[in-house]
Amino acid sequence: MASIMNSLVVGLATLLPYVTAQNPSDIRTDPLTTGPSLEIYHYFTGQWPTGIAVSATGRSFVCYPAGLDITNTYNGIIPTMQVGEINSTTSETAYPNATYNMSPGGAVNRLAVPPVTKGDPNHLLGVQSVIIDSIDTLWILDTGRVQDLEDPDHPMLYATVPGGPKLVNIDLSTNSIIQTIVFNTDLVKPDSYLNDVRIDRNPNLSGTTGKGAAYITDSSLEEDNAIIFVDLGTGKGSHLRRRVRPPSRLHHLRRDGIAISPDGNTLYFSVIGGRFLYSVPTAALRAGNFASAQSQIVNLGEKGISDGLETDTNGIVYAGNVEQDAIAMYDPATTYATIFVRDPRINWVDTMSVAADGYLYFTVNQLNYLNAIYPGTGPPLVDRRTRPFVAFRVPLPNGGTKVSS
Numbered sequence: 101m102a103s104i105m106n107s108l109v110v111g112l113a114t115l116l117p118y119v120t121a122q123n124p125s126d127i128r129t130d131p132l133t134t135g136p137s138l139e140i141y142h143y144f145t146g147q148w149p150t151g152i153a154v155s156a157t158g159r160s161f162v163c164y165p166a167g168l169d170i171t172n173t174y175n176g177i178i179p180t181m182q183v184g185e186i187n188s189t190t191s192e193t194a195y196p197n198a199t200y201n202m203s204p205g206g207a208v209n210r211l212a213v214p215p216v217t218k219g220d221p222n223h224l225l226g227v228q229s230v231i232i233d234s235i236d237t238l239w240i241l242d243t244g245r246v247q248d249l250e251d252p253d254h255p256m257l258y259a260t261v262p263g264g265p266k267l268v269n270i271d272l273s274t275n276s277i278i279q280t281i282v283f284n285t286d287l288v289k290p291d292s293y294l295n296d297v298r299i300d301r302n303p304n305l306s307g308t309t310g311k312g313a314a315y316i317t318d319s320s321l322e323e324d325n326a327i328i329f330v331d332l333g334t335g336k337g338s339h340l341r342r343r344v345r346p347p348s349r350l351h352h353l354r355r356d357g358i359a360i361s362p363d364g365n366t367l368y369f370s371v372i373g374g375r376f377l378y379s380v381p382t383a384a385l386r387a388g389n390f391a392s393a394q395s396q397i398v399n400l401g402e403k404g405i406s407d408g409l410e411t412d413t414n415g416i417v418y419a420g421n422v423e424q425d426a427i428a429m430y431d432p433a434t435t436y437a438t439i440f441v442r443d444p445r446i447n448w449v450d451t452m453s454v455a456a457d458g459y460l461y462f463t464v465n466q467l468n469y470l471n472a473i474y475p476g477t478g479p480p481l482v483d484r485r486t487r488p489f490v491a492f493r494v495p496l497p498n499g500g501t502k503v504s505s
Contacts, residue, residue: 132425135441136494141461143190144489147172147181151230152463152491153238154455155272156502160186161195161238162463162491166207166226166246167257167293168470173226173246176206182224183240186491196275200224207246208258215256217246219263221282226264232453233299234504237278240268241316243294257321259290267297267314267330281314281335288339291322296358296408296451298367299332300382305364307386309333315367315385317358327358327369329385338388357409359417361432362503368400368409368417368430375402377409377419377430377437403428403437407467410452410460412500418460420449422468427452427460429497441494456502459493 147164148171154160163183166173174180182201184192194201203223209216217225229241244264248256265288269279288294294316301312311333318326318339330337356372360382367382377400384393404421406428411417417430418440426442427449448467454460467473469484 133443134426134439138441138443138445138492138494140189140490141493142186142491144192144463144465144491145190145487146192147184148485149450149463149465149489149491150228150467151451152453152461153230153232154453154457154459154461155232155238156236156456156504157272158455158457159272160461160491161230161232162186162192163227163230163240165228165243167228167243168247168467170247173248174202174207176202176204182227182242183230190488196270196277208248209261215248215258216261217244217258217264219244219261221263221266221280224268228294229296229451231297231299232502234301234502236272238270238272239297239299239314240270241294241297242266242268243292244288245293257293260288260292261290265292265294267316279332281330281332283330283335286339287328287330287337288318289320291320292326293319293321294328295319295356298358298360300360300364302364305386306383307331307388313337313382313386315358315360315382317356317369319356319372327367327380327385329388338385340385340388340390340393356407357419359409359411361411362413362415366432368411370403370406370409370419372407373405375405377401377403377417400430400435401437403430407449408451408462410454411503412454412460412496413503414498414500416497416500418452418454420446420452420462422448427462427494440497445490445492454496454500454502456504458496458499458501460496461491461493463489463491465489 148169149162151163164172181194183195185195203220207225209218226243226246228243244260265283267281297316303310308331314330316328326339326341357370359368380397384396403419406420419428421428425446427440429440430437450463450465452462466485471481471483
């Protein structure tokens with residue numbers, strides 16, 4: 101009996117550490133955050149933003165696409181902005197001025213049947229993207245498409261008309277327009293939706309006249325998806341429709357994010373409904389050989405569901421990851437994608453801007469809470485966004501900064 105009791109005592113003593121360890125505070129828990137701490141850069145309390153671009157001198161520009169939010173559409177009465185300059189933590193002013201942001205009488209031609217977006221080359225209509233190039237000038241990508249403001253419950257995305265879709269270059273030292281490239285119908289179709297743009301100022305690019313190149317994603321909802329190349333010297337280029345797509349069935353989910361490697365030789369892109377990152381040589385796009393470009397697309401693996409992409413001087417490709425409340429980073433040297441920063445305040449990372457100050461700026465605009473996107477619970481067609489929308493910034497790793505000429 102004594103031996104049995106001794107065995108029980110020894111057994112209980114052995115179990116004691118496991119019993120005492122059953123404390124809720126000891127349970128392994130997801131810390132929810134990783135990487136550098138987020139800094140709140142700007143609160144958006146008015147119009148809904150997408151793009152952000154930060155200049156070498158610290159000036160910041162944002163855009164408010166009328167093609168995605170009906171309250172951003174100018175109706176000829178209520179003043180709106182398509183591009184704004186951030187001038188405090190909570191305010192923005194129309195850039196380069198209010199007049200340029202509002203087409204006289206509104207952005208929609210209601211005399212046409214059916215109505216269409218105006219073909220106005222002299223005013224901004226539906227700006228989807230703003231970027232700063234390597235020589236510190238601002239580029240504005242105008243889709244030339246807006247949503248109808250008259251029926252908020254059933255918004256209509258109006259077709260483009262020649263004159264509306266354009267790429268505008270602004271000198272930040274004078275706040276004046278340097279160049280306006282009005283796209284012809286070979287490059288932009290009535291159902292095109294120009295989404296993102298990257299500029300390469302290299303004067304020695306093949307297939308150009310020495311002024312550089314623009315690469316643009318066309319995220320048409322009507323599956324007229326494309327990657328567009330534009331010669332900045334002539335305004336002409338190639339609309340590489342459908343054939344230049346990932347070797348998969350995801351092309352119908354719309355090309356969206358785009359970025360260029362520091363040497364300008366590689367273009368990275370993704371689709372808004374997919375988790376994969378792809379690359380293609382920029383020379384193949386400029387050559388306009390569809391079959392050749394298609395054959396040179398490389399699937400680089402998963403990086404998470406994201407919108408915009410961005411690169412730094414280290415060649416790292418940054419991408420949002422809405423499923424992880426994070427920003428991922430793909431390293432071409434290792435071919436791996438890892439989490440760079442994670443925070444519960446991150447949801448839809450729409451656009452990123454690598455700045456000369458060594459920070460990554462990005463907008464978190466709750467696009468995934470728009471009424472067009474159903475979360476799986478609750479009533480459909482409900483706008484679940486809540487203000488403020490936010491622009492954050494985080495320091496880049498390993499001395500990364502903006503690529504400059």
